[in-house]
Amino acid sequence: MFPPAERWAEKYRCALRGVAVAVRGEDSFWAHIPATIAVAALGFWLEVSLTEWLLLALCIGVVLTAELFNTALEHLAKAVTSEHDEHVRNALDVAAAAVLAASVMAKIVGTVIFATRLFG
Numbered sequence: 553m554f555p556p557a558e559r560w561a562e563k564y565r566c567a568l569r570g571v572a573v574a575v576r577g578e579d580s581f582w583a584h585i586p587a588t589i590a591v592a593a594l595g596f597w598l599e600v601s602l603t604e605w606l607l608l609a610l611c612i613g614v615v616l617t618a619e620l621f622n623t624a625l626e627h628l629a630k631a632v633t634s635e636h637d638e639h640v641r642n643a644l645d646v647a648a649a650a651v652l653a654a655s656v657m658a659k660i661v662g663t664v665i666f667a668t669r670l671f672g
């Protein structure tokens with residue numbers, strides 16, 4: 553059955569709390585802010601098309617989503633053990649690799665869009 557409205561409200565409250573936890577506790581989250589501002593500024597300056605805006609927004613969303621999952625795993629890892637554990641290490645490194653992969657892909661898409669506008 554479809555959850556009642558109060559359950560949805562609770563789900564959204566938890567999700568928004570998750571955003572607050574990630575933004576407050578995670579330095580690397582803030583590293584994406586200058587890049588996001590630079591992308592938006594370049595987008596306005598170079599007057600990118602609607603499709604290009606959507607692609608850029610998708611890239612930013614994917615990077616931030618990967619960062620949220622990475623932060624979630626870091627919290628879980630801290631709860632599981634404070635000892636050195638190779639499985640925890642692998643899980644955290646793979647999560648960090650996901651952020652790296654999303655960031656590299658976003659940089660490629662952004663560079664192609666802006667370079668095409670500048671030199672195309």
Ligand SMILES: Nc1ncnc2c1ncn2[C@@H]1O[C@H](COP(=O)(O)OP(=O)(O)OP(=O)(O)O)[C@@H](O)[C@H]1O
Nearest residue numbers: 579580626633634635636637638640641644645648
């Ligand atoms: N319990 C553990 N066992 C083994 N390796 C670990 C463990 N905790 C962390 N590591 C290693 O340290 C790396 C960094 O861990 P983590 O991301 O939790 O710390 P951090 O440097 O504080 O990161 P951030 O600044 O993003 O919070 C991990 O990618 C992993 O390789």
